[in-house]
Amino acid sequence: MVRAIQVEEFFQIAERLQEEADELLLEGDLRMAAEKSWQAALNATNGFILAKIGKVPERILETTMKFHELSMEISQLDEQGLVDAFHASYDYLHGDVYHLKETGLKEDIQKRIGKNASYIKKLSDLLITIK
Numbered sequence: 001m002v003r004a005i006q007v008e009e010f011f012q013i014a015e016r017l018q019e020e021a022d023e024l025l026l027e028g029d030l031r032m033a034a035e036k037s038w039q040a041a042l043n044a045t046n047g048f049i050l051a052k053i054g055k056v057p058e059r060i061l062e063t064t065m066k067f068h069e070l071s072m073e074i075s076q077l078d079e080q081g082l083v084d085a086f087h088a089s090y091d092y093l094h095g096d097v098y099h100l101k102e103t104g105l106k107e108d109i110q111k112r113i114g115k116n117a118s119y120i121k122k123l124s125d126l127l128i129t130i131k
Contacts (some may be wrong), residue, residue: 003054007127010047014040014120021113030109034097038115041089044120051127058092076126085119086114 017040024033042063049066050056050072057063067086070078071077089112097109 003050004015004077006056007047007051010050011041011120011124014044014047016040017043018120021116023074025110025113030103030106031098031101033113034103038089038094038098040122041086041093041116041119044123045086048127064090074126074130076130080122080126082119082122082126085115089116089119100103 003106017036021033021036024030024036042060045063045067046056049063049070052070057066064086067077067083071083077083093109093112093116103109118120
């Protein structure tokens with residue numbers, strides 16, 4: 001029961017961070033919106049991993065590797081484009097937009113942040129269907 005509560009908390013945090021990203025977008029802060037949205041995706045991914053293997057990854061590399069391992073067992077992760085979406089969020093929002101401060105493609109950044117909301121919902125829905 002404790003693990004189920006922890007998983008739920010990861011997804012609640014993800015949803016809250018995504019809402020904060022949306023607010024930052026409205027304020028025009030693309031860089032921080034991108035980072036909040038990436039953090040939302042990371043929390044949802046770690047919640048998914050916790051639900052499936054019973055352990056929270058401690059570092060991004062571990063999250064990436066565990067998510068790929070799970071995609072070999074759970075075909076829907078690839079079929080629904082969730083592995084690719086994770087990498088797009090990590091590489092683009094966290095890497096390019098936040099760290100490298102590449103904020104020139106406003107519409108594309110807004111689109112990617114919107115896709116993260118869908119990513120979080122799809123991961124949550126997938127957990128329900130594959131239990």
